[in-house]
Amino acid sequence: MTYLVVDNCIKCKHMDCVEVCPVDCFYEGENFLAINPDECIDCGVCEPECPANAIVPDNALNGAELEKWMDINTKYSNIWPVITQKRDAPPDAEDWDGVPNKYEEHFSEAPGEGD
Ligand code: SF4
Numbered sequence: 667m668t669y670l671v672v673d674n675c676i677k678c679k680h681m682d683c684v685e686v687c688p689v690d691c692f693y694e695g696e697n698f699l700a701i702n703p704d705e706c707i708d709c710g711v712c713e714p715e716c717p718a719n720a721i722v723p724d725n726a727l728n729g730a731e732l733e734k735w736m737d738i739n740t741k742y743s744n745i746w747p748v749i750t751q752k753r754d755a756p757p758d759a760e761d762w763d764g765v766p767n768k769y770e771e772h773f774s775e776a777p778g779e780g781d
């Protein structure tokens with residue numbers, strides 16, 4: 667099992683999650699963070715830290731949704747830099763909270779800065 671970052675993180679990117687992870691398995695994109703499923707120890711401490719409710723245990727997803735977010739977290743956590751120190755959320759983070767289909771319409775493949 668692993669936890670996964672899902673759609674509502676995109677362009678919200680509060681980054682509260684990264685500071686609590688005991689195994690430093692968050693990786694930073696330009697407007698999204700990914701968890702590395704092979705490194706996550708399934709401790710669950712990041713889930714309640716996210717103001718956008720964008721972190722879920724993999725068993726909360728099913729079928730195509732599970733496959734989609736497992737693939738996205740796996741792919742990008744292997745190419746983006748690790749991030750362990752919180753920085754400020756984007757100034758318009760609140761405006762993006764709850765906007766649907768962010769992955770399809772707003773996701774950036776570009777890496778973030780990392781630590
Ligand atoms: Fe890190 Fe634990 Fe969250 Fe996995 S569940 S990403 S180990 S804080």
Ligand code: F3S
Binds near residue numbers: 675681682718
């Ligand atoms: Fe994203 Fe939530 Fe972390 S918005 S960056 S998963 S705190």
